[in-house]
Amino acid sequence: MLQTLHRSKTPSGAAYIDEGQGGETLVLIHGVGMRIEAWGPQIERLSKDHRVIAVDLPGHGFSAPLDTPPELPNFVAWFSELVDELGLEAVSVAGHSMGALIAAGFAATKPTKLRRVALLNGVYKRTPTAREAVEARADEIFSGAFDREAPLERWFSADEKDSAAYRLVHDLLQKVDPGGYAAAYRAFATGDAVYSDSWPRVKAPALFLTGDGDKNSTAEMAEDMARATPQGRAVVIKGHRHMVNVTAPEEVSEALADWLTWQPAT
Template sequence: MLQTLQRSRTPSGTAYLDRGRGGETVVLVHGVGMRLEAWAPQIDQLAENFRVIAVDLPGHGRSEPLGKPSRLAHFVEWLEKALDEIAAGPVNVAGHSMGALIATGITATAPDRVKRVALLNGVHRRSAAARKAVEARADEIVSGNFDREAPLSRWFSGEESRSEAYALTRDLLHAVDPAGYAAAYQAFATGDSVYSDCWQNVACPALFLTGDGDLNSTVDMAREMAAAAPRGRAVVIEGHRHMVNLTAPEAVNAALIDWLHWEVENDI
């Protein structure tokens, strides 16, 4: 059974969890179809030494929808406003999948807000075939006639289908509001190249992490972004796919804690 974590709400309707008061602030942004509970292993670990803020995407969990066209830039603007309302910043931002695109966007457009950035299973300049497939999926979701469990076969191996991580992800996909899901997926489908040229100008420490079995957020993508960023580093978790933060929480938590100790030049 899905256990819901306690949330607060900003004046504009973003639901968020705020836990831990020591150390720097870490902001966690989940992927399409999920909600902040998808970060549960990271929240528990990181809150021991950091202030952790985890947000529900617009139209997901307890957050209000955007109420505007579904473009990645609107989600980036939403995150900036939410951070203003929570009075958080400058912060360390970690995003998973769609959250990674949003983290890229805020790093590109408001670099003074970001001390460090981490992309988990982030997409970067999809191939033509991959773009066609994800846009077709977006069209299905917008139509309302779609299989909620379709992503599971891509995100998990067959051996993981009986795992707690699989069950949690399946429950989250079934719980998501269809309109909120469709809006975010449209932005996700068209967002992989919006800020893709930013990395050569990103001065802050940048972590790019993925699983070696993730066919959508690939190892090559992570390494390409890391090579472009002056202070970029790629981490590949062997034997895992898209939901690596749930299937390999110890390895991911260790990588994030290491990232949070990377020295920040010209501290903000």
């Protein structure tokens, strides 16, 4: 049974949790169809040494929906407003999937507010064929044809279907608001190239992590982003797909803990 974490809300209606103290202030942004609970293992591990804030995307969990068109820059503006509403100075940001695109946008547009950035299972410059496929899914979802089982086939291997991670993600997909899902997926489908040329200008320590079995957020994408970023590093976790933060929680949490200690080059 899904255990719901207690949230607070910003004045604009963004739901979040705030755990731990000391160390870096880390903000976690989940992917399409998920909510704060998908970060459970990372919140538990990282809040021991850091202040960890995790947020529900607009129209997900307990956050109000976006009141602007479903485009990636509007999600980035929403996140930037949340950082300001919480009175945060400079933060470290880690995002998964759609959250990774938002984190990339924040890194590109708010460099003075960024200490470091981590993209988990982030997409980067999709091929024309991949872009066509994901935009077709976005059109289908936006039309109201929302198959809550279909993502599971892409995100998990057959031998993971009896796992606790699979059950968690399945339950979260069952609960997500269709309108919130459709809006976020539209931005996800059309947003991979919006900030993709910004990485050479991102001076903060940058981690790009994915699973070697993720066919949409590939190891090659992570490695290409790391090469394009002055302080970028790629980590590829073998034997895992798109939901690597819940299927390989210890490895992901350790990689994030290590990233939070990187010292910026001078």
